[in-house]
Amino acid sequence: MIRARxxxxxxxxxxxLAAAVAAxxxxxxxxxxxxxxxxxxxxxxxxxxxxxxxxxxxxxxxMVDWWNKTRGKELGxxxxxxxxxxxxxxxxxAQNWPSILSGDKPILHLGMGAPDLISLxxxxxxxxxxxxxxxxxxxxxxxxxxxxxSSRPTYSHEFAGLFEYLAGKLPEKRPLRIGTxxxxxxxxxxDIVNGVVKLAKMYPDRFQVVxxxxxxxxxxxxxxxxxxxxxxxxDVILTANNTAQVIxxxxxxxxxxxxxxxxxxxxxxxxxxxKAVPLEDLEGSYSVFAFAPYMDKGVKQAADIFNKxxxxxxxxxxxxxxxxxxxxxxxxxxxxxxxxxxxxxxxGQAMYDALMAGEFPESGxxxxxPALRFSKDAPFPxxxxxxxxxxxxxxxxxxxxxxxxxxxxxxxx
Amino acid sequence: xxPSGVYFESFDREGRYLRTKPxxxxxxxxxxxxxxxxxxxxDYLLGIASMMYITMIAVFGLQITVGMAGQINLGQSxxxxxxxxxxxxxxxSAGLPFWMTIPAAGxxxxxxxxxxGLPAVxxxxxxxxxxxxxxxxxxxxxxxxxPVAWFGGPNGLAMEPAHIFxxxxxxxxxxxxxxxxxxxxxxxxxxxxxxxxxxRAFRALRDNDIVPGVLGINPFRYKILAFFGGAFxxxxxxxxxxxxxxxxxxDQFTLWLSVWYIGMLIVGGLHxxxxxxxxxxxxxxxxxxxxxxxxxxxxxHSGISGGIVFASTNVVLGGAIIITLIFEPYGLAHRWNLxxxxxxxxxxxxx
Numbered sequence: 001m002i003r004a005r006x007x008x009x010x011x012x013x014x015x016x017l018a019a020a021v022a023a024x025x026x027x028x029x030x031x032x033x034x035x036x037x038x039x040x041x042x043x044x045x046x047x048x049x050x051x052x053x054x055x056x057x058x059x060x061x062x063m064v065d066w067w068n069k070t071r072g073k074e075l076g077x078x079x080x081x082x083x084x085x086x087x088x089x090x091x092x093x094a095q096n097w098p099s100i101l102s103g104d105k106p107i108l109h110l111g112m113g114a115p116d117l118i119s120l121x122x123x124x125x126x127x128x129x130x131x132x133x134x135x136x137x138x139x140x141x142x143x144x145x146x147x148x149x150s151s152r153p154t155y156s157h158e159f160a161g162l163f164e165y166l167a168g169k170l171p172e173k174r175p176l177r178i179g180t181x182x183x184x185x186x187x188x189x190x191d192i193v194n195g196v197v198k199l200a201k202m203y204p205d206r207f208q209v210v211x212x213x214x215x216x217x218x219x220x221x222x223x224x225x226x227x228x229x230x231x232x233x234x235d236v237i238l239t240a241n242n243t244a245q246v247i248x249x250x251x252x253x254x255x256x257x258x259x260x261x262x263x264x265x266x267x268x269x270x271x272x273x274x275k276a277v278p279l280e281d282l283e284g285s286y287s288v289f290a291f292a293p294y295m296d297k298g299v300k301q302a303a304d305i306f307n308k309x310x311x312x313x314x315x316x317x318x319x320x321x322x323x324x325x326x327x328x329x330x331x332x333x334x335x336x337x338x339x340x341x342x343x344x345x346x347x348g349q350a351m352y353d354a355l356m357a358g359e360f361p362e363s364g365x366x367x368x369x370p371a372l373r374f375s376k377d378a379p380f381p382x383x384x385x386x387x388x389x390x391x392x393x394x395x396x397x398x399x400x401x402x403x404x405x406x407x408x409x410x411x412x413x
Numbered sequence: 414x415x416p417s418g419v420y421f422e423s424f425d426r427e428g429r430y431l432r433t434k435p436x437x438x439x440x441x442x443x444x445x446x447x448x449x450x451x452x453x454x455x456d457y458l459l460g461i462a463s464m465m466y467i468t469m470i471a472v473f474g475l476q477i478t479v480g481m482a483g484q485i486n487l488g489q490s491x492x493x494x495x496x497x498x499x500x501x502x503x504x505x506s507a508g509l510p511f512w513m514t515i516p517a518a519g520x521x522x523x524x525x526x527x528x529x530g531l532p533a534v535x536x537x538x539x540x541x542x543x544x545x546x547x548x549x550x551x552x553x554x555x556x557x558x559x560p561v562a563w564f565g566g567p568n569g570l571a572m573e574p575a576h577i578f579x580x581x582x583x584x585x586x587x588x589x590x591x592x593x594x595x596x597x598x599x600x601x602x603x604x605x606x607x608x609x610x611x612x613r614a615f616r617a618l619r620d621n622d623i624v625p626g627v628l629g630i631n632p633f634r635y636k637i638l639a640f641f642g643g644a645f646x647x648x649x650x651x652x653x654x655x656x657x658x659x660x661x662x663x664d665q666f667t668l669w670l671s672v673w674y675i676g677m678l679i680v681g682g683l684h685x686x687x688x689x690x691x692x693x694x695x696x697x698x699x700x701x702x703x704x705x706x707x708x709x710x711x712x713x714h715s716g717i718s719g720g721i722v723f724a725s726t727n728v729v730l731g732g733a734i735i736i737t738l739i740f741e742p743y744g745l746a747h748r749w750n751l752x753x754x755x756x757x758x759x760x761x762x763x764x
Contacts, residue, residue, distance in 0.1 A: 045707070119660060188664065
């Protein structure tokens with residue numbers, strides 16, 4: 001009797017042991033099946049963009065976490081974001097990059113802005129690591145055969161898309177009259193104006209730059225300068241550089257008793273300006289960029305993903321949408337690379353090849369981006385470039401149009 | 414001050430920087446430590462060290478102009494920028510090797526500085542500060558407006574890493590040794606300059622504007638020379654920076670950077686090249702520590718936002734500088750000299 005009981009107990013223990021071994025084997029098999037790839041990420045938590053970094057990085061992290069739990073699981077791949085605080089400083093990027101390369105062996109770098117481009121542009125082709133940016137490009141980095149990319153074209157291209165739309169809405173047949181506010185001595189800022197001047201030269205019947213004024217980077221009052229633009233009766237005033245310049249432009253227009261729409265980008269857009277200026281003063285102004293606005297109906301799935309997976313204090317808005325689109329392009333590139341070389345063999349070169357391997361359909365981007373096709377000619381999509389814009393209508397920031405706005409062809413300036 | 418019993422029998426020996434065997438041993442130990450640093454650290458620390466050496470060279474230059482000759486210069490970053498652009502242009506379009514581009518960058522920056530040094534003959538103090546700020550303001554505008562074929566216009570210039578004997582100096586360790594080698598050469602020059610005939614003329618100019626002329630020192634010549642020397646160092650620093658970052662645009666050389674250079678020199682001590690070393694070490698150390706602590710705070714999910722951390726880092730850094738100046742208004746180099754003197758006459762007190 002006792003022996004039988006002991007045998008029974010022994011049998012149970014054996015069963016438990018077998019189950020434990022089977023479970024651990026299953027986990028082991030599962031773990032072995034999962035391949036982990038590193039994406040290195042430049043952020044700026046202790047530099048000038050620290051205030052928006054929660055939403056910025058939150059957009060990237062949410063998309064990657066969602067992908068890991070869905071598509072990544074199916075493919076047996078997990079993406080690990082290796083985040084580096086670069087302080088928005090090219091020297092810090094240059095300092096960090098060698099240790100990122102040797103330590104993380106990233107297959108892709110998610111860049112943040114000009115410092116990444118400055119420090120890494122020449123190194124990436126040698127290091128065989130492509131970089132995808134979330135910000136728009138500038139003409140200064142428009143070089144062929146680079147390994148730096150953005151889903152967004154140059155700022156000038158993005159403005160051209162909006163200007164094309166506005167020119168088409170003019171009541172009479174004449175060029176759209178554009179005034180520009182910018183700063184000399186900052187190459188990126190000058191470049192944006194140069195791109196718009198090139199646009200006007202290419203299409204003199206559609207666009208005319210009537211006056212360009214140059215102001216301080218952080219101006220206090222630019223009423224005199226805006227008066228000079230106002231004399232030329234502009235249809236729009238382009239203020240592409242920073243929020244301070246947009247605020248100064250809007251205040252100057254108010255002081256002069258004028259209503260001229262101000263055109264801005266994503267980084268100095270309406271949401272940011274509205275923190276300092278009442279929305280009624282921004283009525284009719286625009287922000288334009290080559291990703292979908294956060295309030296677009298089409299980006300609901302992306303917004304839901306952000307709200308579900310975001311663990312930061314960031315909120316869904318222009319910044320989060322911009323960087324979610326950067327992340328989703330990177331992840332679709334990885335999927336394509338996996339389909340070409342297999343889940344276990346993805347390298348930086350495979351990611352680059354995947355970027356070059358034809359069009360990324362719009363359907364893969366959760367409504368955040370239009371269809372994109374990269375080539376060796378430029379660090380941004382060539383071919384049909386499209387943008388979307390937001391505007392202030394009846395005291396509310398709304399999408400200008402549900403449809404993507406086409407960008408006219410713009411040659412290098 | 415030397416301890417009792419330590420004396421020299423010749424002026425030559427007394428005039429040396431390294432006068433005793435322990436001093437020589439310490440210096441050799443330091444050199445061995447610097448040379449061995451790459452084997453004790455990682456790529457990230459090597460990057461920080463390389464950047465610190467590059468900055469140190471620019472601050473050495475500032476010490477010559479401001480500390481040694483007493484000519485205020487708030488545009489050192491513009492001269493660093495000129496050096497960077499010249500090195501990038503010469504290595505790119507002309508294909509010159511780094512051992513030619515680096516001195517050429519120094520000479521170009523030095524030559525450009527003469528233009529801004531000329532007013533020093535007639536004005537000083539705030540007025541001179543304004544002319545050097547003008548250099549800072551004019552630099553990006555001119556570079557952007559020059560023909561694109563020269564300096565890339567608004568596009569800036571990309572550059573290849575330095576090469577020597579067919580070998581690319583692209584790795585962090587190679588870059589570290591390049592920066593260290595240049596720093597040692599220029600550091601030796603800066604330390605010896607202050608004791609040379611030119612250095613004594615500079616100090617005479619710093620201490621009094623009129624007397625040097627009476628003593629046969631040509632103020633015009635030496636003021637220009639002070640600007641040239643300072644900017645020469647700045648240009649070389651810029652060339653190394655260009656090789657380090659490998660892309661040059663005007664945005665990298667701001668007035669803000671010039672202010673930092675001045676800050677480093679003041680914290681370190683204006684009147685000695687040692688001040689440039691200690692100031693750069695101190696500010697870089699504090700910056701990196703604060704940044705590291707800030708990053709840890711953010712990573713700890715303490716609920717502090719990134720914006721607050723950034724603002725705090727600047728406040729803490731500014732506070733550190735203020736506290737240093739309150740307790741050591743003559744700079745860290747002065748404190749170092751006091752410690753050295755106290756050590757030498759220990760156990761007796763040093764007053």
